């Protein structure tokens with residue numbers, strides 16, 4: 416008898432009809448003789464609505480209390496889905512993250528799963544029950560509720576699959592699989608039959624929210640076979656897997672990330688140790704810095720620009736202000752109206768022409784590039800946010816349709 420882990424996202428369970436649809440699909444897998452464990456997200460816009468509710472009362476609420484609030488969304492879904500399966504007449508039980516044994520670290524609102532104590536889960540599976548687990552949540556060593564970061568239910572599902580040694584982890588969502596670009600932005604994007612863990616990890620980290628990046632990281636680490644499919648049809652989805660040798664460079668996807676802000680330190684002294692000073696102050700607070708650009712010195716001065724997540728901007732500005740004597744910049748500037756647009760594909764490094772082609776697409780679309788970063792597997796550019804979607808379309812056309 417096989418064990419399947421399935422995950423259903425928010426749009427897939429947004430109302431009673433969709434919950435019944437999902438229940439039927441789960442029962443189908445169960446009736447085929449499989450053990451089935453399901454991770455489920457909060458319905459529709461529930462999580463966003465809960466955040467709004469919190470903002471009405473305290474826009475500076477502690478992350479601990481936010482987690483207590485946000486975890487309720489998934490609790491609604493698991494009970495409703497279990498009721499739907501009861502109605503069809505199969506044995507089922509719903510479990511919250513802590514009942515299911517999800518132990519996380521203490522990083523409220525963005526916790527990492529340390530382990531899953533599978534005893535309870537295994538007991539329920541052994542009784543041939545369908546087990547419905549709340550995604551996105553766990554409990555830390557203080558006994559407090561934690562959540563795994565937006566989109567984190569994917570990671571709950573992969574963690575279940577890894578801990579229970581499942582045969583496959585199926586992520587059911589509102590698109591037919593992983594596409595060459597977000598099909599909502601690029602109408603002629605193509606569905607990929609398969610994609611490597613590394614490429615998928617880059618795409619997810621660079622803004623393709625079809626999978627939570629940590630879920631891909633975990634699938635790679637624990638060799639979880641991962642499939643992305645639609646919850647609304649039976650179309651063959653995308654398999655995320657270890658990929659064989661890269662024979663020729665292929666751009667696999669284009670993506671954009673709007674959660675970016677740019678900071679420029681203008682006119683800092685052109686002496687050794689400046690970059691070290693600035694970035695150590697920031698990393699001490701556990702804030703990640705992404706694209707970095709430093710100008711060549713001129714008259715003993717240079718400029719350092721870098722990007723951070725938009726949500727980290729206020730804190731970074733505070734840090735820079737608190738240390739302005741040490742940094743000693745003539746001016747500190749920042750911009751929120753920027754986006755990062757990236758192409759991803761293994762073997763990028765051996766192909767000089769790829770970057771040129773990307774820049775040409777942007778030039779033809781009259782889109783200005785602020786910053787550039789390349790690696791073995793990706794090229795990212797920072798562009799004005801108003802141009803980001805156009806940039807994705809232009810680059811996609813250039814690579815996919817040429």
Ligand code: ADP
Nearest residue numbers: 424425426588589593594596597599623624625
């Ligand atoms: P769920 O609620 O099921 O977790 P999400 O909204 O988190 O769904 O993720 C699915 C969405 O991801 C799609 O509706 C699509 O707009 C978006 N998306 C972004 N990039 C891609 C891509 N490359 N391929 C497929 N979908 C993508």
Ligand code: ASP
Nearest residue numbers: 456462551565566567568
């Ligand atoms: N409900 C959570 C969110 O909206 C987790 C998830 O959907 O994966 O981010």
Ligand code: MG
Nearest residue numbers: 424566624625
């Ligand atoms: Mg999601």
